[in-house]
Amino acid sequence: xxxxxxxxxxxxQLTDLRRVYGGxxxxxxxxxxxxxxxxxxxxxxxxxxxxxxxxxLAGLEDPDSGTIEVGGRDVTGVPTNKRxxxxxxxxxxxxxxxxxxxxxxxxxELRGRDRAAxxxxxxxxxxxxxxxxxxxxxxxxxxxxxxQRVALARALAIEPQVLLLDEPLSALDAKVxxxxxxxxxxxxxxxxxxxxxxxxxxxxxxxxxxxxxxxxVGRLEQLAAPADLYTSPRTPFVADFVGLTNRLRATVSxxxxxxxxxxxxxxxxxxxxxxxxxxxxxxxxxxxPAGDAESGAGSATVVSASxxxxxxxxxxxxxxxxxxxxxxxxxxxxxxRPGDRVVLGPRGDAALAVSAD
Amino acid sequence: xxxxxxxxxxxxxxLRWVVLTVVLVFFVLPLLGMLDFTTQGPGGQGRTxxxxxTLANVDTISTDYPALREGFLASVGLxxxxxxxxxxxxxxxxxxxxxxxxxxxxTVEFICLLPLTVPAIVLVVGLTPVYAWVYYLLxxxxxxxxxxxxxxxxxxxxxxxxxGLRAIDVRTLSEAARSLGASWFTVMWRxxxxxxxxxxxxxxxxxxxxxxxxxxxxxxFSKKNLQVAMYELGKSDAKIxxxxxxxxxxxxxxxxxxxxFVGSGRAGTSPLARLRRRKEPSA
Numbered sequence: 120x121x122x123x124x125x126x127x128x129x130x131x132q133l134t135d136l137r138r139v140y141g142g143x144x145x146x147x148x149x150x151x152x153x154x155x156x157x158x159x160x161x162x163x164x165x166x167x168x169x170x171x172x173x174x175x176l177a178g179l180e181d182p183d184s185g186t187i188e189v190g191g192r193d194v195t196g197v198p199t200n201k202r203x204x205x206x207x208x209x210x211x212x213x214x215x216x217x218x219x220x221x222x223x224x225x226x227x228e229l230r231g232r233d234r235a236a237x238x239x240x241x242x243x244x245x246x247x248x249x250x251x252x253x254x255x256x257x258x259x260x261x262x263x264x265x266x267q268r269v270a271l272a273r274a275l276a277i278e279p280q281v282l283l284l285d286e287p288l289s290a291l292d293a294k295v296x297x298x299x300x301x302x303x304x305x306x307x308x309x310x311x312x313x314x315x316x317x318x319x320x321x322x323x324x325x326x327x328x329x330x331x332x333x334x335x336v337g338r339l340e341q342l343a344a345p346a347d348l349y350t351s352p353r354t355p356f357v358a359d360f361v362g363l364t365n366r367l368r369a370t371v372s373x374x375x376x377x378x379x380x381x382x383x384x385x386x387x388x389x390x391x392x393x394x395x396x397x398x399x400x401x402x403x404x405x406x407x408p409a410g411d412a413e414s415g416a417g418s419a420t421v422v423s424a425s426x427x428x429x430x431x432x433x434x435x436x437x438x439x440x441x442x443x444x445x446x447x448x449x450x451x452x453x454x455x456r457p458g459d460r461v462v463l464g465p466r467g468d469a470a471l472a473v474s475a476d
Numbered sequence: 477x478x479x480x481x482x483x484x485x486x487x488x489x490x491l492r493w494v495v496l497t498v499v500l501v502f503f504v505l506p507l508l509g510m511l512d513f514t515t516q517g518p519g520g521q522g523r524t525x526x527x528x529x530t531l532a533n534v535d536t537i538s539t540d541y542p543a544l545r546e547g548f549l550a551s552v553g554l555x556x557x558x559x560x561x562x563x564x565x566x567x568x569x570x571x572x573x574x575x576x577x578x579x580x581x582x583t584v585e586f587i588c589l590l591p592l593t594v595p596a597i598v599l600v601v602g603l604t605p606v607y608a609w610v611y612y613l614l615x616x617x618x619x620x621x622x623x624x625x626x627x628x629x630x631x632x633x634x635x636x637x638x639x640g641l642r643a644i645d646v647r648t649l650s651e652a653a654r655s656l657g658a659s660w661f662t663v664m665w666r667x668x669x670x671x672x673x674x675x676x677x678x679x680x681x682x683x684x685x686x687x688x689x690x691x692x693x694x695x696x697f698s699k700k701n702l703q704v705a706m707y708e709l710g711k712s713d714a715k716i717x718x719x720x721x722x723x724x725x726x727x728x729x730x731x732x733x734x735x736x737f738v739g740s741g742r743a744g745t746s747p748l749a750r751l752r753r754r755k756e757p758s759a
Binding site: 177178179198199200201202203204205206208210211212213214215216225226229230270273274277283 | 644645648649651652653654655656657658659662666667670671673
């Protein structure tokens with residue numbers, strides 16, 4: 120998504136956060152800055168520390184060291200209920216004994232708003248998430264997607280300085296998840312609240328965020344716009360974790376890697392040396408039928424060809440016994456059968472090289 | 477196949493009726509016996525409602541049987557105080573252990589179940605020095621028995637509340653409430669307790685039932701609750717004593733039924749909630 124965040128909202132600064140559980144560092148010096156109104160997604164595998172970072176920001180966990188600033192104010196030791204943050208949880212968190220409207224009004228009631236103001240704000244928020252007609256329903260009378268929308272309305276109703284989304288879509292089925300994530304982004308842009316979104320789903324992160332931070336073992340590996348993260352991964356972990364990657368042996372000369380009979384420019388931070396492994400995306404490789412006499416560096420044999428809906432995927436084995444995955448238009452999938460001879464080549468996109476050892 | 481199934485169903489139905497009848501006979505027969513005894517005429521001849529008329533006359537009961545009045549009021553007081561103290565102690569403790577100290581849950585469970593294994597006489601012997609201080613410092617009201625009763629009801633109340641806490645995601649609900657600005661008191665009062673309603677009610681039922689039927693500890697402490705009063709009355713006026721026994725059973729049944737009527741059902745589906753909805757048009 121290329122939409123840019125509105126310039127309202129509050130800046131957030133996490134500085135050198137550390138949190139250790141039983142000798143294992145869940146956060147190992149995490150530093151992260153969120154611009155006002157920006158939506159940053161923290162992405163990473165289970166146990167990488169992304170949820171711990173969010174919980175520290177929410178005040179639900181105390182960091183062992185480091186500082187948290189919201190709008191320039193140090194809130195590191197401030198209790199959760201004084202932080203003014205709206206939060207949507209992975210688990211359904213609506214209060215079961217309250218209707219959708221009462222749930223949305225709850226935070227406003229705690230802030231001493233009068234009944235009429237609460238009603239009006241709840242109606243406005245439920246309208247924002249498209250659930251006005253469900254205002255009098257209890258959680259058990261709503262679907263999972265509706266419950267999460269109400270939870271979002273409830274979090275936004277209090278006009279929080281920061282909105283925290285802790286894998287809010289992971290309990291939903293695939294279709295609802297896509298609908299709701301787009302809706303979350305629309306609403307976030309509309310209200311302009313600075314938002315931290317934690318997810319393990321890379322598609323989700325790339326689709327909604329202004330910037331995506333990839334985390335591994337308590338550290339931020341890379342923080343970049345989705346397109347930059349995908350096309351210019353700074354570390355092998357990011358290249359591997361975000362999207363599919365072919366690991367291909369290559370030789371380096373004059374800043375370019377010779378691979379599959381062609382050459383690709385190397386990204387900044389690539390390993391040096393005559394022998395490297397380059398990380399090439401499936402869409403960074405071309406495939407075509409081989410002529411009779413072709414047996415060059417790019418020649419390969421098709422192992423499988425799959426139709427994946429919007430696109431297709433061909434897996435081929437090269438002469439040097441490397442398996443290469445290639446993305447092809449879905450209409451081309453039927454052109455390739457296992458055992459066919461094909462010619463592979465790099466499309467020319469810059470790639471990251473890592474040491475061949 | 478269909479015939480077999482029909483036979484099976486018939487047999488099941490019959491079994492259900494047999495079980496129900498046996499249970500009813502088991503529970504109702506003693507009550508009928510009590511009713512029969514209290515309505516027998518002089519010398520066992522004929523029927524009279526004299527005993528029940530006496531019992532229904534509050535003034536007579538108060539003047540002629542002051543011990544009964546005293547015991548009744550004490551039992552009612554204990555039936556109110558005991559569940560309240562038990563809930564005040566147990567609900568926050570169990571919620572806090574679940575949220576912050578899950579490692580202690582086994583210890584808390586052990587402590588709460590311990591009274592099951594302690595005979596009443598041992599409990600009284602153990603509590604006597606404590607009560608000596610309580611009486612010395614705070615007076616010797618029968619209502620102080622509620623402290624011992626809280627200990628007695630712990631195992632039953634713990635089981636009910638534990639089941640209730642397991643049924644809801646306390647952690648997420650309390651974190652959601654906290655993030656919306658709720659203090660810990662608000663979390664307990666507005667979020668946790670309403671969602672533990674069924675568990676709280678069943679813990680309270682058990683406490684009230686236990687308190688209304690408790691005799692041993694009160695007697696050993698020489699305190700007069702309803703059961704002790706009935707026991708003493710039985711020595712001089714058996715009919716009134718049995719009538720009070722039957723009335724107290726009916727009273728306990730009515731109290732428990734009323735409690736279950738007020739609090740039964742899911743959020744928004746209890747009889748009271750339905751009545752309220754009928755009265756209030758939705759906005």
